[in-house]
Every structure is written in C-alpha cells, then in structure tokens.
Amino acid sequence: MLIITRRPGEKIILGDDVVLTVMEVSGQTVRLGIEAPKSLPIYREEIWAAVKSENEAAAQADTALPKLPKHKPS
Amino acid sequence: MSLTIESTRFGRIEVAPDTVIEFPHGLIGFDSHRFTLVAREEDATFLWLQSLDDPALAIPVTDPRRFFGDFEAEIATEERDRLGLGDLNETAVYVTVRASDQIEDFTANLRAPIVISDGRGHQVINQAADAPLRAPLFGELTAAGRAA
Numbered sequence: 629m630l631i632i633t634r635r636p637g638e639k640i641i642l643g644d645d646v647v648l649t650v651m652e653v654s655g656q657t658v659r660l661g662i663e664a665p666k667s668l669p670i671y672r673e674e675i676w677a678a679v680k681s682e683n684e685a686a687a688q689a690d691t692a693l694p695k696l697p698k699h700k701p702s
Numbered sequence: 703m704s705l706t707i708e709s710t711r712f713g714r715i716e717v718a719p720d721t722v723i724e725f726p727h728g729l730i731g732f733d734s735h736r737f738t739l740v741a742r743e744e745d746a747t748f749l750w751l752q753s754l755d756d757p758a759l760a761i762p763v764t765d766p767r768r769f770f771g772d773f774e775a776e777i778a779t780e781e782r783d784r785l786g787l788g789d790l791n792e793t794a795v796y797v798t799v800r801a802s803d804q805i806e807d808f809t810a811n812l813r814a815p816i817v818i819s820d821g822r823g824h825q826v827i828n829q830a831a832d833a834p835l836r837a838p839l840f841g842e843l844t845a846a847g848r849a850a
Contacts, residue, residue: 666785667726669727672827675814679730679731679813679827679835682800682811682814682836683729683732683761683798683811684731685800686798686799687732687761688801689799693748693762693801694805
C-alpha cells in the first residue's frame with residue numbers, strides 16, 4: 629500500500645480526474661473531499677461491504693418465493 | 703427487437719427493449735449492468751431483478767411501501783446530483799429481499815434501495831438514520847406468533 633502524509637488543505641490526485649482533499653483533521657476523524665467523475669461510484673467501505681454481502685445473500689433465494697396477497701401497510 | 707435470454711431460474715425470457723434497465727454502476731458486488739424486472743404473477747409482492755448479462759443472477763426485490771408505509775429514502779443531494787436522480791416520489795423504488803426458509807425471517811435491505819427511472823437503475827445508499835440492512839418484512843407475523 630502506498631502511504632502518503634498530507635496536511636489539511638492538501639490534495640492527492642488519482643489518475644487524471646480524481647482529486648482527494650484532506651478537509652479537516654480532528655482527533656480520530658478525518659474529513660475528506662472527493663472530486664470524481666459521475667461514472668465513478670463512491671462508498672464508505674463498511675457500507676459497501678455490508679450491501680455487497682446483503683446482495684449476495686439475496687441472490688441465493690429459492691426461486692419459489694411464497695405467494696402473498698397484496699400487502700397493504702396498516 | 704426483443705432480447706431472449708435463457709435464465710437459470712425462469713427459463714427462456716423475452717425481454718422487450720423498453721423493459722431493459724441499465725445499471726451504469728451495476729449492483730454492488732455483481733459485475734452485471736443490464737437487468738429486467740420479472741413478475742411471476744400479476745401484482746406480485748416479490749419481483750425478480752434478472753440480470754441480462756448473467757443468466758444465473760436474479761435478486762428478489764419488493765416495493766418497500768407495501769411493507770413499510772412510511773418508507774422514504776434519503777439520498778444525499780450530492781449523490782442525487784451525481785446520479786442525475788430526479789424527484790424520488792416519481793421514481794420506482796425497490797429494496798432487495800433476503801429470503802429464508804421461514805417467512806418470519808424474510809428481511810429487506812432498506813439501507814441500499816434500488817431506484818429506477820427512464821430505463822436506468824442505481825443502488826443508492828439511504829442516509830436515513832433508521833434504515834436497517836435487514837428489516838424484517840413480516841414482523842407483525844412474528845409478533846402474532848409470539849402472542850399465540
């Protein structure tokens with residue numbers, strides 16, 4: 629892994645069109661600004677991993693799902 | 703011209719061009735960018751998001767408002783702009799369903815709903831504080847079962 633030290637306000641350029649800015653450092657928290665093309669999805673890693681795992685689990689469903697009457701929220 | 707796929711679950715499916723849904727970013731965890739919605743019966747509670755790229759990939763989804771009347775996805779403004787999403791009230795919203803042997807154990811992922819409009823789909827992150835990854839779909843059944 630490439631490790632780079634940056635100060636608040638400093639940036640990192642990834643490729644031609646992704647700019648990562650260290651906005652603020654406060655205790656254990658770092659705020660990052662990300663400028664990237666719209667074609668590039670951006671996720672917090674733990675949410676990405678959790679959703680990936682849910683999607684994979686959902687895709688394992690048995691083809692015969694129960695048939696339910698139209699369900700109206702009460 | 704409609705597209706024909708041999709899906710693993712449902713056999714041969716004819717997909718009309720206007721029912722193809724492009725997912726520019728795919729679904730998180732899957733390398734597939736074209737899907738269609740398959741309903742196995744009229745007004746089905748569960749639909750299947752069938753991949754057109756991978757015949758074996760199909761994910762059950764449902765309209766969250768059928769189960770959670772007050773469901774509303776909160777999408778960060780920057781994310782909405784990035785994806786070119788309009789008014790979510792005029793957009794079809796689905797949530798993935800995690801099935802189980804026991805119906806009481808069925809859950810839906812309210813954290814990452816799928817929004818579809820104009821033939822394009824995105825799985826987005828719901829910023830609402832109370833949006834669980836696994837919301838029980840039949841909580842009231844479970845509660846009734848306990849009471850019995």
